[in-house]
Structure formats: C-alpha cells, structure tokens
Amino acid sequence: xxxKQTTIGTTDFKQDIKRGKLGELIFKDDFLEFLGIQYxxxxxxxxxxxIDQDFIGSIGTYEIKTNYKDDDRIIIEEFxxxxxxxxPESAGWFYKSKADVLVCISKKTRxxxxxxxxxxxxxxxxxxxxxxxxxxxxxxxxxNGRKWQxxxxxxxxxxxxxxxxxxxxxPELVPIGKTQPTPCVTSSQAALPNIFDTTRMIP
Numbered sequence: 001x002x003x004k005q006t007t008i009g010t011t012d013f014k015q016d017i018k019r020g021k022l023g024e025l026i027f028k029d030d031f032l033e034f035l036g037i038q039y040x041x042x043x044x045x046x047x048x049x050x051i052d053q054d055f056i057g058s059i060g061t062y063e064i065k066t067n068y069k070d071d072d073r074i075i076i077e078e079f080x081x082x083x084x085x086x087x088p089e090s091a092g093w094f095y096k097s098k099a100d101v102l103v104c105i106s107k108k109t110r111x112x113x114x115x116x117x118x119x120x121x122x123x124x125x126x127x128x129x130x131x132x133x134x135x136x137x138x139x140x141x142x143x144n145g146r147k148w149q150x151x152x153x154x155x156x157x158x159x160x161x162x163x164x165x166x167x168x169x170x171p172e173l174v175p176i177g178k179t180q181p182t183p184c185v186t187s188s189q190a191a192l193p194n195i196f197d198t199t200r201m202i203p
Contacts, residue, residue: 021043022066022107023064023065023066023105023107024041024043024055024064024066026066026105026107026110026112027055027062027064027103027105027112028041028055030110030112030168030169031103031112031167031169032055032057034169037057037058037059038057038058039055039056039057039058040055040056040057041055042055042056043055060099060100060101061098061099061100061101062099062100062101062102062103063093063097063099063101063102063103063117064103064105065093065102065103065104065105066105066107067104067105068104068105068106068111068112068113069106070106070108070109070111072156072157072158073154073155073156073157074104074113074115074154074155074157074160075104075152075153075154075155076092076094076125076129076152076153076155077092077093077094077150077151077152078091078092078094078095078129078134078151078152078153079091079092079150079151079152080092080093080096080148080150081148081149081150082136082149082150082151083136083139083148083149086139086146086147086148086149087148090148092150092151092152094122094125097117099117100116100117101114101115101116101117102114102115102117103115109168110168110169111166111167111168112166112167112168113157113164113165113166114164114165114166114167115160115163115164115165116163121160121163124160124163125155125160128159128160129153129155131159132153132154132155132156132159133153133154134151134152134153135151135152135153135154136149136150136151137149137150137151137152
C-alpha cells in the first residue's frame with residue numbers, strides 16, 4: 001500500500017465539524033425540507049456517530065460529507081487513522097457507515113452527489129480503488145490533544161458512472177403554476193425517485 005502525503009500540517013477537529021455543519025444545513029433546507037421528507041436529525045447522538053449516520057428519513061438514512069468541490073470528483077475516506085505513530089490503524093467512514101445514501105455536498109454551489117450506499121456499490125468500489133492514489137490527510141488534533149491521520153482517495157465521478165445522482169435546487173426555475181423552485185436532478189441521468197434502488201442505476 002503506497003500512500004502519498006497531501007498538505008503538511010495539522011487541522012483542528014472542531015473546525016472540521018463546523019465546516020460539516022454547513023453541509024448538513026444545506027441538505028436539510030434543499031433536500032429534506034424542500035422535498036417534504038420527514039426526518040430526524042441524529043448528528044449529535046453518539047450511537048449514530050459510531051455508524052456514520054447523520055439523518056434518518058422516511059425513505060432511508062443519510063451520511064453527509066461537505067467535501068465536494070464541483071470538480072466531478074468525490075473523496076472516499078478509507079482510514080480514520082493510517083499512521084501507527086498516533087495509534088492503531090482504524091477504518092474510515094467508507095467501511096464504518098451504515099447509511100443508505102452517501103451525500104457529498106458543495107458549500108459553494110449547494111450541488112449534491114447522492115450515492116446509494118449499497119453492497120453493489122461497495123463491491124464495485126473495491127474493484128477500482130487501486131486505480132487511484134491513496135493520500136494521507138493532514139494530521140487532525142482533537143480537543144483532548146489526541147492526534148490521528150486519515151487517508152482517502154479522490155474518485156472521479158466518471159469512474160462510478162451509473163452509481164450516483166446529481167441534485168441541486170435551482171431557485172430561479174419556477175414553472176407556471178408552481179410556487180416553489182424545481183430541483184434539478186441528473187445522474188448518469190437517473191431519476192431521483194430511483195435513488196434507493198438496490199440495483200445499479202443505469203443512464
């Protein structure tokens with residue numbers, strides 16, 4: 001396993017959490033509440049943090065990642081800690097999350113990449129991941145001074161074509177007779193109602 005180093009330095013875990021909260025607010029406003037989906041916010045409950053679930057909705061559970069940069073790539077964390085200097089190796093959210101849907105959100109454009117987090121997708125990821133570099137993140141420092149270093153891969157969306165949907169609420173598009181903006185959904189061009197299909201979404 002060859003791991004490349006990204007930016008040298010450290011990151012404050014509290015600040016990372018604050019950045020993540022913005023994505024959670026965007027998801028609630030633009031997706032759950034806009035589409036009228038009943039939900040429960042479990043981001044502050046430890047039993048759900050352990051299995052990487054942020055929201056329980058009437059049609060599934062969601063894990064939110066505020067790390068999409070509008071560059072048609074997503075970030076997959078394979079290790080929460082990869083450096084044994086800071087403790088034992090530990091699996092990242094890709095291997096721990098029990099969510100039904102992974103949602104990668106752009107803070108800038110509010111674009112969302114929705115990935116049904118199915119066994120089929122996870123198995124497919126394992127077959128292609130070695131085509132992409134594994135990078136060490138900056139060292140994280142917790143409030144108690146504990147350190148850890150995660151590791152991730154940048155995965156181009158074209159590599160998972162058929163497994164994701166793009167979603168964005170576009171306020172300026174208001175059809176005649178409508179009082180609310182219409183969400184824009186594409187995906188390899190899958191329709192949003194099919195996002196929870198357990199089979200692969202086909203363009």
